[in-house]
Amino acid sequence: MVPRFDVLDPKVIDDPYPSYAELRAHGRLCRVPPASWGVTRHADVAALLRDRRLANEFPADDPQFRMERDLAESVFKRIIPTRAPADHSRLHQLIVKAFSPGVARRLRGHIAELADELLAPALDTGRMDAAADLAFPLAATVVFELIGMPVRARQEIWLRSGALAKAFTPFLPEGDRAEADASLRWFRDYVRDLVLQRRPDEQGDLMGRLLAAAAADPVAYSVDEIVDNVMFLCFTGFETTMNMVCTGCEALAREPGQWSRLRAEPALAATAAEEFIRYDAPIQYTARLALEPIEIGDRLIRKGRSVILLLGCANHDEEVFERPDRLDITRSPNPHVGFGGGVRGCLGAVLARVEGGVVFERLATRLSSLEAAQSAVRVPSALFRSFSSIPLAVTPA
Template identity: 35%
Template sequence: MPLTFDLTAPEVVDDPYPFLAAARDEGSVQWHDGLGMWLTFTHAAANAVLRTRSLGRLWAPRTFPDAAPDETMAAFELIHVNSLLENEPPVHTRLRRLVAGAFARGHVERLRARIAELADRLADDVADAGVGGSPVDLIRYYAEPLPVQVIAELLGVPESDWSLLRPWSNAIVKMYEYRVAPEQRAEAERASAEFVDYLRGLVVERRARPGDDLISSLIAETDADGARLSEDELVTTCTLLLNAGHEATVNVVGNGVTALLGHPEQWAALRADPGLVPGAVEELIRYDSPLQLFERTATADTVVGDVTVEAGSKIAALLGAANRDPAVFARPDDFDVTRADNPHLGFGAGIHFCVGAPLARVELQASLTTLLRRFPGLALHDRPQRRPEFVIRGVQSLPVTI
């Protein structure tokens, strides 16, 4: 029987995991009438979706029944049709080789000390806001600005322009949900156009005066055949790094600190042994995944689990369900920072495995280490406010006392 539960229902958005577990009991892959696609509920099925080559990321412009006759999404389409995330080989192979080559120029190590410095500087802001026991929104003062600043440093965006990035990213990623209002589409298009124009200007500057930033490396990078990135591909790569890297990181911190402070014994374990931080970061990603759903399209009839996904049909890996699968994770609903065996799918798998995963891990470890060192008595002041979306799962506000 097709699934009918609404992924956008407030109770599902608030805590999807009981709904995903109940669905898993009915089958590893099931059809969802409302979304018009197959959904996976086990680790094995999600892993197959992410790795099977006949299930591709094939970008197609979305249509909306309530769209005005003159509505256009040209800038939004531009930053996706050229994206390595939305392409398959051979285009994906060329783009990923170039981006990986640019990353290999030492950007993660270059930023390691700077990330710790940025986290400490933001911790100063948290301390100032929390003087006298006042509640502090950890999202506003810490989790949200840190990844923006890291991506800005990576791309070489001047500090005077850092404030531009978060609103652009926030507007664009709302398009990844399944219910998007006309005003949200207009905001996403405006943000896409402004970001593209800004990046084109930055590319012109870096071509004239190269620096030690990733944009300069991407301009200089060639693959073995000498094929360079086009300007549209370069701009698209930069928007992908902001949207994917920033949104995921801010939501891992928000979801993760919420989990840690809701399990004070786990926070105490980290305080007692900071050496647990690298493993704890993986558990934060597994326990409350910042990306819940990743779509693929069948290019040929493909068997996943016990169903056949017909060519042209869509199937989505539900990463949150995969990361709570009891067939893979002992006590999957327990939050355990000492968990050793943790093959979560939070960074994806296969050819679309997150190219920025090494940087994200450095950033998340620095973020958590700084919070532990600076605010050992960190505690929840009030119930966190969840973002009202399912696909990108995060916390809008996280009131704490320090």
């Protein structure tokens, strides 16, 4: 029998990795209720991320996407990850410019200055919440500037970030749907007001360029499409980087040996960031739709079935990673799939890597000690490995 994997099991949400180990030991596939296949092994996940037999667009009645009808139609059908290839390519050409490797490299100095600014109060007080005081404001400020969102919106969005995460989560307890729907409506209204106040600008931020494209071809680009994609890119743009920085800070506080190694060699910061992504992937899975039958081992995934690529599980595959449950900031090579892959991979992966490398280098340079002041508080989620609070005690270098 193929094992059943309940992504909403409280034990899984708290710590999915023991369950992942059991799934990998059993085989390459598992059943994910209500009607999906889960893929557990690194080799299969890495290959399927690039397999054109899998698509991101889902039928409106797919049981995994049971948001209210208007939200499913107006948001999930318009955002770039779920678009058909032609529409995906059209949007990708505009959006990718905001998150290109060149843009990310040019931002390195600005990110370092921002990190130093956010760390400054902690150098005086000896206290810092790595989630609220560092990870979120840094990640949000960078992506807000690229997109054209006002930085003043940070606090309001931080207060709603947990609910917004629910809004972008396919597997969600029924009791959370009202909060998720309300947060998504608020965010859409907020972004729509911004879009309607902006002018087209082909050389400006992402919002300005999207509006310029709409002005040139209003049939191809609607206001609703711009609003929904700005909203999606804003949230995912800070969520992944924020979660990586949070995971790294919590892990370094919990493992003094790894912190000492980073302090001794700040040049390991970029390698450390990759390991934090592997060790506790910011996004635990990604969903695909089988466009034609796919064989995995002795099993056949039929056309039309949902396929859940378990990124967090693949990142702990013993066949690829030596001692995968051990954090090792010197791990190299590190072929994790924490950012997905293929044409549907994370648009902000390069930027997230730059941010992670800069932030952990600044922590290692500016601080001589970093310890847990209280227990970290996680945001319960089947999809995101998030924290709402990571209280730290720190000492200036």
